[in-house]
Amino acid sequence: MWTGLVFGLAVVAVSPAGAARAEVRMSGSFVADASCPATQAIKSGRNPGNISTDAGQSYELLAGNKDTPTHYMIRVPGVDPERRWVKVGCGHVSGGGASTMPAAPVPAEGDKPAAPASGKPEYVLALSWQPAFCETKPGKTECKAQTAAGFDATHFTLHGLWPQPNGHFYCQVAAADKANDSPAHWQDLPAVELDPKTRSELDQVMPGTASDLERHEWIKHGTCYGKSQQEYFSDALTLMRAVNASPIRDLFTQNTGQDLTSDQIRGAFDSAFGAGAGERVRVSCLNDRSSGRRLIGELTLGLTGPIGPNSSLSELLLASVPTNNAGCPKGLVDPVGFQ
Template identity: 45%
Template sequence: MFLIDTNRLQAQRRLDVCPIALAVAAVLALLLVTMVGAKAQPVLDGFLRASKSCPATPAIRSDDNPGGVVLTPGRTYRLLAENKADGSHYLLVTPGASPEKRWVEKTCGERVAFEAAPDASPKGRPEMAASPSASPASGDRRRRGSRVIVAMNWQPAFCEISNRAECRSQTSERFDASHFALHGLWPQPRGREFCGVSSALRSADENGDWLDLPAPVVSPTTRRDLERAMPGTRSGLDRHEWLRHGTCYGTDAEEYFRDSLWVLDAVNASGVRTLFTTSVGRTLTRDAVRAAFDRSFGAGTGERVRLTCRRDGDRTLISEITLGLSGDIRVGADLAALIRAAPEARGGCSEGIVDAVGRQ
């Protein structure tokens, strides 16, 4: 007969359990540290307008400064966080640096609500320093490698189920009856919106009171071109698009809309528009639209196109196409290369009718 030493057995079991308990404790400790760290870096909106040439470093407790990055007095930098509530340092974006996210002392400048030129802000109100339509400081541009989506409506289909001002006034002679109309240019990733916009303005935008929003500041030429190519200006679409998306583009309103119109004009001057105008009343497939992009802008560009369709009774109408771009987007750049550099897009609807102007 074998005798079992129960004391030894229990001790062995305790030893077996010990590594497991230690592992669980380590995981819990890591989670606790992560939670504390998250609380220690409150997320911020707005910008820092630099007043001093402060070093911008990847870590607060290290003087290591790859690239020797320093703030430029008078320039504004997008804020991301601070090291803790009422802390000593801001985390901000330094465009072109590697890494771009850097820490600076809070005394290096003043926090402002919008990106603006130094002389554009009212004195004594740094938190409401400028209109979001103001020009950014000299040298502030979108980041190289930016990704955007340009949305272009086929307005006759949009107006089949909309009673907006631009639809009530649409005629067969108007530009958008036979051309793609500008919806907007949307910086990516999705959700990158309302950069530095006050809660009051954002609330007004989300309530749909677009004509009550401030008009974006653009030149008379751009205003004229917008009113032609973006019929939604009649209901304040330009104001909405600027506040929601343009404020995250990294330029002033003039450049944001000029870049948008440049892409729209290129598509309208291509075989893609010809395909639509010669297919009015008929069904177009997604493959046919993508093939038209490949013929117009080069192989592979069609894979960056997505179709959006709307139901109108028993009909499915193509109401919008979206086009992805990635790179240093500006008027005169190689558009085909910018399109090919963007990620491939999910195709959206597989086919739809190209609608004619007027209620069908």
């Protein structure tokens, strides 16, 4: 259930020894779920400085070692060399076009993903804390427009609602649209048609619409939802209202500028949505390279069951399979504005 990643352009790199190797360029971040060796070479395991990832830490994601990767190349600031390889099972990918679920290989083109084990529809709801996202993407249109009075300064924002399992993307999507599904070309994807009320709410709750994020989310994930564009985004907004009307939002706004632990966040979900709800929540952190701060960037929620206008977020959470991996153990709740 908690899997997914995005592949980019295949390139050829040359190793220090001069041997050519195929790599697949990737974008976004790699969030370590554990402390794992970060090696200079995959085969030999050479690791100058004996460098390991920090659990919960976010690293710039550079490439995979092949189309179906066993290792990711990440950038580890302050070490020599900075470019290091880690096994895919060490963490999950986040940001850019990538999902925030644990990384695993995508099935080959045309392969159908296995049905969810529960026999019921399964989803991941990804909630962003926009001030933290904007610390790492200050050039984004939506980030330049942030203000202390804005909705995204004090509310969770929508990254996406992702049907599961892994590989369940781009359902009946034209090849040309798949080719344009990168942040630089989202404006070339087909427009999302919504009624005026839904469009207005989505523009507020998903600030990334300023960069055409909704076009990407529909093409990659919404086309596999089994409903219209209107229903897909309306259902996602219904879930967002439930989160933002809950004590989870209060926990973040009351601790802006301070650290929160994954235990605190999961405990708040238990209080708001029932005992055990927090076990369906994972925390992802971002590294603010300008300050070295670890920021809470996103929460991902596992959901199981049909989603509609009257769905109960509590029931959807509790019907989902719990995860023992809480993700980032502690991070700062970033205030709005570039720090």
